[in-house]
Amino acid sequence: MAPIVSIRDLRKSYADGGEALKGVSLDIEEGEIIALLGPNGAGKTTLISTICGITYASSGSVSVGGYDITNDYRKTRAMIGLVPQEITLESFQKVKDSLHFSRGLFNKPRDEALVDQLLKKLSLWDKRDARNMTLSGGMRRRVMIGKALSHQPRILFLDEPTAGVDVELRKDMWDIVSELRKDGVTIILTTHYIEEAEAIADRVGVINGGEMLLVEDKDTLMQRMGAKTMRIDLQQPITEIPAALASYDLRLDDGGAALFYTYDTRSERTGITRLLTDLNNAGLGLRDVQTSQSSLEDIFVDLVKG
Amino acid sequence: MNFYAIRAIYMFEMARTFRTIVQSIVSPVISTCLYFVVFGTAIGSRIQQVEDVPYGTFIVPGLIMLSVLMQSMTNASFGIYFPKFMGTIYELLSAPVSAFEVVIAYVGAAATKALMIGLIILATAHLFVPIKILHPVWMLSFLVLTCVSFALFGFIIGIWAKNFEQLNLIPMLIITPLVFLGGSFYSISMLPPLWQKITLFNPVVYLISGFRWSFFGTADVAVAISLSAIAGFMLVCMGIVWWIFKTGYRLKS
Structure with missing residues (x-):
């Protein structure tokens, strides 16, 4: 039409x-x-x-x-x-x-x-x-x-x-x-x-x-903005990601005090529950967990500034 | 033709007139009565007849013209200036109306109002002095022509004006002197010869002269010249309005 x-x-x-x-x-x-x-x-x-x-x-x-x-x-x-x-x-x-x-x-x-x-x-x-x-x-x-x-x-x-x-x-x-x-x-x-x-x-x-x-x-x-990031603050900083968690797309930052996990909110399984269980099994104590989403606003600001 | 739009604008403008009835109609009538008291009775009683007409009667056509000129002009200029000032003009510009229709509506409403005032003043004058109209049809024609052409002129001023000062500038500084010097209150033949010549450059002379002729049958200038002067003025105004809408002058950028 x-x-x-x-x-x-x-x-x-x-x-x-x-x-x-x-x-x-x-x-x-x-x-x-x-x-x-x-x-x-x-x-x-x-x-x-x-x-x-x-x-x-x-x-x-x-x-x-x-x-x-x-x-x-x-x-x-x-x-x-x-x-x-x-x-x-x-x-x-x-x-x-x-x-x-x-x-x-x-x-x-x-x-x-x-x-x-x-x-x-x-x-x-x-x-x-x-x-x-x-x-x-x-x-x-x-x-x-x-x-x-x-x-x-x-x-x-x-x-x-x-x-x-x-x-x-x-x-x-x-x-x-x-x-x-x-x-x-x-x-x-x-x-x-x-x-x-x-x-x-x-x-x-x-x-x-x-x-x-x-x-x-x-x-x-x-x-495009569906990707969400979860930040996991650890009780004790670590130097490297334990081998047991290698299958996850994890990034270690903040001097080893925080792990970042990126996942798709639209997929059927976000893997969060399993990750948290595995973290626990690996003996890592969690201090805090927070998630953030790249919003239309972020894309907008990127576009307008870029 | 977008008749509904013409009607909508026309009715809106007329509603404005009736909403402000005191300012629109009562005040010109009162000021005319004052003119009669001052010129007709107080001073007029000491003035001899002018061209075989008692002075009080003689000034009637001039007084009507005075009000009609000012009213048609200010009404049309306010009518179009106000939407510009308020911002409501956006609707006019985005509506499926042609320039021609807009002009018909605004000028038509301003002319209607001025015509009404002219006739009311005529009726009021009749209470003060005896009036006989020799050529009623011509009288009405002159009146309508003047209303329309000066409403067009006012429309141009309204579009041109960027502020209220400019809106009042031309009526106050140019038209008022021209009307007073155009023979509203005297016959040109009463002036010294040099001034008689100079006065002929004043376009208002032709209006008042022609209009007065329709009352008394005597005129300062030939009626045909009066008529062509008004028609010429109207054509010039139409030309300017056409140009305004073609270029969007002070309406659209």
Whole structure:
């Protein structure tokens, strides 16, 4: 199936010579959830803004649903809902009217039932007649999402949807995302939170300095990080690994005071129980045991720094 | 055509008008009444008739124009400047709307409001002085043309302005003097010959002159010239708006 969003060698440079995007290419499949990870200033927002029509690209092309975003902007924009990072709402507008307004902008006839349903789903029903300026930050964020969904987009862009959001709203947001996914909506989200990408994304893209460093299935990525290390602190330092333990992939460190055992959490047998028994049989007293996992965060930091 | 978008923006702008009804409608009416008290009654009683029209009646078209010009301009400029200032413009830029539709909605709403104010002032003036309109259809045409062209002009200012100071700069420093010197309160023929010539460079003269003609049948400049001046101004504004959206000037980078 043709990708629903196809980005080809997209570049964005500014008059002062700064480059926000240095030739980004990416295909996004219909119905998937892709998370774009990257530090501030990486180019995530510029990428989204270009696809949505808020900024011009310097070169390269983007097609949405098979249509070019410049020549067929009406068709492409009609498919897209955008929740920008900054919360910007018309202060005096009522919550309900805000959603109706957005739906109108996207050339859809007024639909009371749909807007009511959205308001309920976003826990905004009680606030439907309140003016936007009277709402709390979290509520405003919900209104922004409601506006983006008011015209039933096929593709939803969420730019840092959970930045500065309380736990409850974050959980709600994830629920909304998974519900939208059931309806077949493609979701592109940018985030700082790696756990967020882990929790809801199908694929993860890492972007930094205007370049896409990596795009991979989350599961593949997780597999790479599946390796876990167990550190075993010994009561008495040893000079070499006892022969009885030679069959394990062990490394002696910390001046002989600690053993490191690397294993795969995904395999059926991690070998931990057997190792501990064998350690005991070899007469080694244990002082402490701890395990650590290389997280998406480690990979991310490695990529961004490298 | 994205009619739903035009309607959404238009209705939003009109709602803004009615939400701020005192500021939007009551205040121009009050200031007009003050003009009548000062110029029409206090000073006007000492002024002879101008071109066979009592002075109080004579200033009515000029006063309407004064308000309509300012209102259409400030409404359109605020209408488009505010989303830029607040950041809500992102939605307009990412929506499937064309520049043409955006302009129709904003300019249409600003012109509607200015037209309403113009008619309210006319009705108010009628309470103070007797008014007879010789060419009502032309009167309305002049009014609508002025509303639309100055709303377009205001739209340009709103896009150009980077802050509130700039937003007020052109209306205050350029348009207000032009309107006051454009014959709102006097006939050009009352000026010394040199000033009569200089005044002809003031575009507002043509607006007020044509508009006054539709009331009393007398004008400082030929009606055809007045009409072409407004039409020309409108075309220039349209050209600039077209260029703004083509280049994304101060809207998109």
